[in-house]
Amino acid sequence: MNLFTRWCYRIGLVCGAIALLSALTVIPFELGVRLPEVLRKIAEQAFLIFGLAFMWLGIVLLVAAIAWLMSSWSRLSKSVKVVSVLGLGASTFLGAYIFHWLFPDVLRDQHHV
Numbered sequence: 001m002n003l004f005t006r007w008c009y010r011i012g013l014v015c016g017a018i019a020l021l022s023a024l025t026v027i028p029f030e031l032g033v034r035l036p037e038v039l040r041k042i043a044e045q046a047f048l049i050f051g052l053a054f055m056w057l058g059i060v061l062l063v064a065a066i067a068w069l070m071s072s073w074s075r076l077s078k079s080v081k082v083v084s085v086l087g088l089g090a091s092t093f094l095g096a097y098i099f100h101w102l103f104p105d106v107l108r109d110q111h112h113v
Helices: 003-030 037-075 078-102
Strands: none
Touching: 003 037, 003 078, 037 078
8 A cells, every 4th residue: 555554554553552551551540559640541541542543543544455455356366355345344443454464565565465
């Protein structure tokens, strides 16, 4: 895919990792550990912001994956077609990250499948 899609993928992965870490930061509070309340508020805000960024960038990747499938449909094997359509349809934006991870050549403009 193009440079924009490649950067959406990379930034989305970083946002997802930060959202996960910030969500894990809240766990001690829920277990009763006494930590500064400011830390909890920051972790919750970070989760909200980076989680939403992860999802929105995933939607961009989903659209890019569907566009790539449409343009490459005639060259794909039946098994790749089935797995791609079912995977993207069942898992929405998270599936788009997995799609671009499984087909790294899509990110490098090499359309050999």
